Amino acid sequence: MTGHAVTSNDIPLPDLEALRSLARESLRRCGAELPADAGDVVARSPLTGGTLFTLPATGPAEVDAAIGAAAEAFLQWRTVPAPRRGALVKRLGELLTEHKEHLADLVTVEAGKIRSEALGEVQEMIDICEFAVGLSRQLYGRTMVSERPGHRLSESWHPLGVVGVISAFNFPVAVWSWNTAIALVCGDPVVWKPSELTPLTALACDALLARAAADTGAPAGLHRLLLGGRDIGERLVDDERVALVSATGSVRMGKEVAPRVAARFGRCLLELGGNNAAVVTPSADLDLSVRGIVFSAAGTAGQRCTSLRRLIVHEDIADRLVEKIVHAYGQLPVGDPFADGTLVGPLISGSAHDAMRQALADAEADGGKVLTGGERLAAESAPDAVYVRPAVVRMPAQTDVVRRETFAPILYVLTYRTLEEAVALHNGVPQGLSSSIFTQDQREAERFLGADGSDCGIANVNIGTSGAEIGGAFGGEKETGGGRESGSDAWRTYMRRATNTVNYSDSLPLAQGVNFL
Numbered sequence: 017m018t019g020h021a022v023t024s025n026d027i028p029l030p031d032l033e034a035l036r037s038l039a040r041e042s043l044r045r046c047g048a049e050l051p052a053d054a055g056d057v058v059a060r061s062p063l064t065g066g067t068l069f070t071l072p073a074t075g076p077a078e079v080d081a082a083i084g085a086a087a088e089a090f091l092q093w094r095t096v097p098a099p100r101r102g103a104l105v106k107r108l109g110e111l112l113t114e115h116k117e118h119l120a121d122l123v124t125v126e127a128g129k130i131r132s133e134a135l136g137e138v139q140e141m142i143d144i145c146e147f148a149v150g151l152s153r154q155l156y157g158r159t160m161v162s163e164r165p166g167h168r169l170s171e172s173w174h175p176l177g178v179v180g181v182i183s184a185f186n187f188p189v190a191v192w193s194w195n196t197a198i199a200l201v202c203g204d205p206v207v208w209k210p211s212e213l214t215p216l217t218a219l220a221c222d223a224l225l226a227r228a229a230a231d232t233g234a235p236a237g238l239h240r241l242l243l244g245g246r247d248i249g250e251r252l253v254d255d256e257r258v259a260l261v262s263a264t265g266s267v268r269m270g271k272e273v274a275p276r277v278a279a280r281f282g283r284c285l286l287e288l289g290g291n292n293a294a295v296v297t298p299s300a301d302l303d304l305s306v307r308g309i310v311f312s313a314a315g316t317a318g319q320r321c322t323s324l325r326r327l328i329v330h331e332d333i334a335d336r337l338v339e340k341i342v343h344a345y346g347q348l349p350v351g352d353p354f355a356d357g358t359l360v361g362p363l364i365s366g367s368a369h370d371a372m373r374q375a376l377a378d379a380e381a382d383g384g385k386v387l388t389g390g391e392r393l394a395a396e397s398a399p400d401a402v403y404v405r406p407a408v409v410r411m412p413a414q415t416d417v418v419r420r421e422t423f424a425p426i427l428y429v430l431t432y433r434t435l436e437e438a439v440a441l442h443n444g445v446p447q448g449l450s451s452s453i454f455t456q457d458q459r460e461a462e463r464f465l466g467a468d469g470s471d472c473g474i475a476n477v478n479i480g481t482s483g484a485e486i487g488g489a490f491g492g493e494k495e496t497g498g499g500r501e502s503g504s505d506a507w508r509t510y511m512r513r514a515t516n517t518v519n520y521s522d523s524l525p526l527a528q529g530v531n532f533l
């Protein structure tokens with residue numbers, strides 16, 4: 017695909033038919049069949065705002081059968097030794113590597129990510145497969161000392177059951193892979209309900225996993241794809257055969273899902289909205305900070321859960337830093353994400369743009385001043401596409417609009433005097449996903465990372481809030497939902513822990529010195 021990155025007010029875009037052909041070809045190369053072109057699931061491209069294809073949603077009976085097949089496959093898969101389960105994930109990683117370009121094309125067409133971020137998202141899938149393959153030989157339990165002579169106390173980890181994955185539009189493939197690669201080596205089948213906005217990437221991933229399963233002799237029902245909206249997600253949420261519901265999306269969605277899963281004593285892993293902030297202290301390297309801030313705030317058009325939304329800057333350096341940021345924003349090429357040089361692609365939809373406009377109006381009503389951006393760029397050939405200039409807004413205080421997540425590129429700037437004040441502002445929002453501090457003062461950095469510092473699941477020093485590596489556990493606190501997935505020991509959520517006490521003595525001493533019989 018070719019195009020031109022421009023910063024003027026009229027942007028050239030690829031035409032819809034070209035995107036359709038590219039999507040069809042990418043799917044074909046991944047081995048995916050495009051279902052009949054009719055149905056309720058509308059595959060749109062935010063690049064033009066036009067409809068690529070319409071697809072049939074999965075019906076209630078098919079959802080039931082898919083979960084049934086996964087539950088059946090579990091009975092076999094849980095007995096396969098974990099390193100052999102790893103062979104399936106190894107093959108999946110090979111296929112993802114082979115089809116990296118095709119998958120990245122689909123991510124750009126469907127989610128609007130610029131080329132390098134789309135390739136990065138697929139790389140993340142490949143990385144988590146490598147991680148999971150290694151993990152398949154490291155599902156360790158602990159051995160504890162027993163208080164009784166001749167006894168051994170230990171814990172073992174076993175496959176949990178069917179994992180239901182519900183994912184959001186903005187990471188259409190990476191979030192699936194974080195869950196699926198780990199779940200599969202842990203011995204769990206996966207039933208996936210992707211965002212209704214990104215069905216094509218899901219079809220491609222599903223086809224590649226089906227091929228990996230066939231190549232390695234894995235059972236057929238191990239992976240099932242459900243297409244459709246919230247009603248399909250709800251079926252997964254309510255089904256008692258689904259042991260773990262791993263749901264990624266808005267706080268609103270999490271508040272609906274969590275009580276329903278809890279009501280049937282299922283397990284939930286929630287990855288919900290963020291409202292991420294960076295603190296910039298007087299000792300910070302300002303040029304490095306600007307790069308980190310602009311990537312986190314404007315990258316992916318502000319549509320990452322970890323996007324930087326609040327900048328908390330010391331008042332002595334605020335003017336200087338803001339001037340540099342505004343200057344950098346002025347250089348950001350907005351436009352066709354396939355075009356070389358474009359750094360900011362489209363918003364996902366018109367309603368995302370409505371939310372952005374509303375937030376900017378609310379911020380101004382609260383005394384905020386828009387320093388740059390916020391305007392929509394005209395695209396003559398595609399009036400339904402939404403391309404906006406990322407906005408920077410200086411706020412007099414952390415008002416309600418700053419405390420809510422608006423899924424669009426708006427960076428609110430607040431100032432502080434003492435580090436305590438900065439941390440209080442930082443933590444003074446309902447969400448708790450990602451955070452960072454830019455400083456060259458080690459004490460400030462350690463305080464920010466300490467028990468009374470950032471209250472987020474991710475806390476960084478001298479890098480932005482977005483762009484996590486797969487090796488760490490990913491997730492956040494408070495309204496972000498408390499889930500952890502991807503690296504470190506996040507695998508434990510996908511397994512069942514059993515505590516085992518073995519008596520190898522000739523007597524039967526009871527714990528706590530109890531006497532009986």
Ligand code: NAD
Nearest residue numbers: 184185210211246249250265266269272287288289290321
């Ligand atoms: P969304 O909440 O609208 O939808 C997410 C998914 O949930 C979709 O598949 C949707 O069909 C499904 N869904 C919605 N309501 C449901 C219900 N009641 N029961 C079952 N399923 C339901 O989110 P979105 O607009 O696709 O994505 C953006 C949001 O996701 C942002 O808030 C962003 O911060 C968040 N997000 C969080 C993470 C994270 O790891 N913390 C990652 C990506 C996105």
